[in-house]
Amino acid sequence: MEVVFFLFLICCFSSFFNPTIARGGEHQQSSNLSEYNGIFARNLLLEKEPSSRVDIARGYMSNSELEKAMKSFVRRCSSISRMYSIGKSVNGIPLWVMEISDKPGQVEAEPAFKYIGNVHGDEPVGRELLLLLANWLCDNYLKDPLATMIVTNVHLHILPTMNPDGFTLKKRGNANDIDLNRDFPDQFFPMNNDMDSRQPETKAIMSWLKERQFTASASLHGGALVANYPWDGSQDKRRTYTTCPDDKTFRYMANVYSHSHYNMSLSEEFQDGITNGAAWYPIYGGMQDWNYIYGGCFELTLEISDDKWPNAKELPTIWEYNRLSMLNLVASLVKTGIHGRILSSETGKPLPASIEIKGINSTVKAGDAFGDYHRMVVPGESYEVIAMVPGYKSKATHILLDDHSMSLDFVLDLEEDQKRKNQLLGGCICNCDRNKLDLIGVSGQNYNELSLIIIVVVVLTFLCVLFKRNVLLKQKYLASPKRTNVAPGISSEAPNSSPSVVSQPASLKSDLEYPDGPYADAEKLLADRKNGVNGVSSDDHDDKGGDKLPPESTPGFYLFLEN
Secondary structure: HHHHHHHHHHHHHHHOOOOOOOOOOOOOOOOOOEEEEEEEOOOOOOOOOOOOOOOOOOOOHHHHHHHHHHHHHHOOOOOOOOOOOOOOEOOOEEEEEEEOOOOOOOOOOEEEEEOOHHHHOOOEEEHHHHHHHHHHHHHHOOOOOOHHHHHOOEEEEEEEOOOOHHHHHHOOOOOOOOOOOOOOOOOOOOOOOOOHHHEEEEEHHHHHHHHHHEEEEEEEOOEEEEEEEEOOOOOOOOOOOOOOOOOOHHHHHHHHHHHHHOOHHHHOOOOOHHHEHHHOOOOOOHHHHHHHHOOOEEEEEEEOOOOOOHHHHOOOOOOHHHHHHHHHHHHHHHHHHHHEEEEEOOHHHHHOOEEEOOOEEEEEOOOOOEEEEOOOOOOEEEEEEEEEEOEOOOOOEEEEOOOEEEEEEEEOOEEEEHHHHHHOOOHHHHEEEOEEEEEEOOOOOHHHHHHHHHHHHHHHHHHHHHHHHHHHHHHHHHOOOOOOOOOOOOOOOOOOOOOEEEEEEOOOOHHOOOOOOOOOOOHHHHHHHHHOOOOHHHHHHHOOOOOOOOOOOOOEEEEEEEO
16 A cells, blocks of 8 residues: 555656646656756757657648648649748758738738747647638637737737657657747847758758848647747846736736636646746747747747647547637737837838837847837836937837737937038938948938039020030031122222122022023023133132032022122
8 A cells, every 4th residue: 555655656756746737848868858057958858758759640631742732732822822842851841931911922011920830840730720820810800809910910820840850750859859939039048059960951940030020929738728928048048037028018918828728727737827937947049939039029938738639539629728819918019019010200211210119128120111109108107108219319118018019100300410510521421231331312402403504504504405406507508609800780889888799599699680681591601610601700609510509409509799
């Protein structure tokens, strides 16, 4: 009897000290964590695989079936979805993502949320539930208010499996036997800083956050029923509550999930069904803390089923238990928080600014395209919101946030030093972002003056060209040799009179008008000129014997008369 009681106590205490295999694996550090100079090494878990896992995946989609299901969804719901890859696993399997929005693939002034499933290969419930979530949104868009709100106001990105190789191998780690939830840079210990040794799945997630700005996110795990929030680790590696700057906001988000769940908030182990990661048990190199620190993304770790790999027949029930929680967490980005844009008073264009809350040591960046920001905070409290960007005067305002979201825009003025620099640059306002110089604009007054000057110069140039053309034409028609003799039948003018010019066609004026005159026709006139008859000198010929008068084909010629 005593032996039986002793064994019973061992079982109880072992279960008490090991309730956390889902999030961090067995935390008996002596057997599963190696240390290097007091710092946990990368491979934190060498889990022994159960021997009876031959049919455990029956009823779950394989990786190829999952990919087909995602492509089928995108074809069926093409108006509100698209599909793209963020990288590949160790074995070359694409890490496919579905984006759900009324404008998929477009950049909008809206918050973005991401769900990631199957971080650990032997926790596949999340990959199944995320496909069910996507199909539910598609089926209920424009029918259900919650579905319509999410699709219309949020860009939802869904990565059903982060660890497809681990799923195939039915083990926790990836194909290299690395726990991906221990593979990210860590704030407390200088681990995982070697980019070359980081796993391809981890690199894909990190690159994803550099390309896209996510307001919040959640990863889905199995083996417990609780919503976990930062910090996941502690400075001294002790199991103690370790708060992050936005602890109250994270607790609010975790409560949104747990209280929307069928029974998570009724947990006897975790009050309200939520827990601080380090208070549960500390881990290092986790994805949750890295998202918050380096991406400004508020991420939760959600344990959504007590069994890590439940029978597939239980999936519909697990989905119903988690459906409203998954929807409400995404919708909280729209229903609560502070949202707005940050613009320049000089140009009216968006600024790459940052938003801070006084008393909270955390910064949220505004988007590059629209200058939009989306700051998650606890509703029902007052805040001092500060907008800032280098080269501009910071602005702060006090708000009282009720149970709904608030829209709050900022228009920032240039600092005096920056104004003087812009004036020296000729009115150009330049914005340096990510080592790229972008010309943002020219002030309106200088622009109008420049336009007026250009118009005046163009008009004056046109008039000058026109005047010069007229002068050249006049010189062309008037430039002809003067004659000293007077044609017969034409009287000379008085002495000292100025020269006169008479323009007459050869067939109309002079002696050619008089049939009885000595020059009754032009041919005779030209012949007499050549022979020197009646005072018509041979000097009137050019050096080559040609006549200086216009040729016969010329419609007219000129007579220059001079006394």
